Amino acid sequence: MAGRHNRGMNDLRKCALLVAYHGGAFCGFQRQPAVPTVQESLETAWKAVTSESVVMHGSGRTDSGVHAWGQVVHFSTDSKIPAEDMVSAFNAHLPEKAVVRAAADVPVDFHASSSSCGKRYFYRLALGATRPVLSSGLTAWDRTSHLDLLAMREAVTYLLGEHDFAAFAAAGRSTKTSVRCLRSLHIRPIRGGIGFFVEGSGFLYKMVRNLVGSLVEVGKGRRAPIWVETVLESRDRRRAGVTAAPEGLVLWRSLYSQDPFSTLL
């Protein structure tokens, strides 16, 4: 096999995939017994193509119901299939609501999660008395017809930057630290409601949905903008607002200093 490639110490090839999926069709990204997951769908598709068993590592574990437009996944393989042929090979074997948008060879030290220098999320919230029937499953919905965007934007100013976000993390996953840097959080009117455009160094379990839920409390006038600062400083997860519904959330892209898909994004 010598001479086939020249990728460093480890004689294995590493590939990355750019993956989109509709969260409503999966019980989250991470493989679990007896339920459909994105990880298992990708591993099964690859096995159908190559007969090779691999482990797919995602840039982050989206929860059940959460969508992705730019999930990045890596895996190690002995296959010689050119990266440009992987897209159609995967898509021929993936379920209807998941798709590989692009594939690329990456350096062997690339890791979808630990190489990532940040993530962008989009959260869509439909507002008003009537159910959002055309975008159902792709948007959260609140019957409120109006949220105070100025108050919400003021609240955001207390959240931006590097903080211990423990108060906005749900229990259930251990990480070394709950300090993250929230780089930007823009709230803008979109058709039928509002959109939250969120970027940070990384996010704790359910952190985006807890931030959105808390900001909506402020937007409804139930809490003053400065309330989010007291929640943040408390580091107490019982203090934050309700977790916003998963169907509004999209993992928009995972960021890398050397992005395997830079030409696409």
Added chain:
Amino acid sequence: MAGRHNRGMNDLRKCALLVAYHGGAFCGFQRQPAVPTVQESLETAWKAVTSESVVMHGSGRTDSGVHAWGQVVHFSTDSKIPAEDMVSAFNAHLPEKAVVRAAADVPVDFHASSSSCGKRYFYRLALGATRPVLSSGLTAWDRTSHLDLLAMREAVTYLLGEHDFAAFAAAGRSTKTSVRCLRSLHIRPIRGGIGFFVEGSGFLYKMVRNLVGSLVEVGKGRRAPIWVETVLESRDRRRAGVTAAPEGLVLWRSLYSQDPFSTLL
């Protein structure tokens, strides 16, 4: 009952509804035996609220799979329920993928279909090798990554204005005349593909989807722009391109010189 209202010759009250629905959940607007339709859902909901049997008349019959954002429906009723209370009354009894956005009292001579002076449709076509998983069910999809918009726009110039559109009508519904006025047809890039924004005095059965299907043939370079003129002049429905898929089509609004929902639209 005299004195309760004063609406002209006929002592009946007439109301109009502005209705949105996801076409994937219904076998079209018009009532048919043993399958879910929008008309039947509205009639059933009204009966649940008032015990009154009414016939719901739509501004047009959307086909199975076609969506609506601004379908207008009228019905006659003896009910005294204020129009502003009808929205929540209907929505409490409609299936998940249909919603009444607004309700209004209208003059007794108002007719959702025959009073309409035009319609607007939107057609969404995703382009590219990968399935549109996030908008699946709400967009048509063509694997082509590129369509020649300039050629398509040139083809549109042959279609605009008043013509006999028989070549673009599917068989199956009789109308007095197949002459219609196509007032505008804009083709614009939208996220992930292109959108067709279409307005006309009215449309024949499957006419919008046949126009889109024929324009896509031109966009792919299979036909020259002037081909659509020869199709139009032939008045022969076997000449036009394939009928574009229903899931890309949305009845955006029905137009009225005196619009019952003018403040909303």
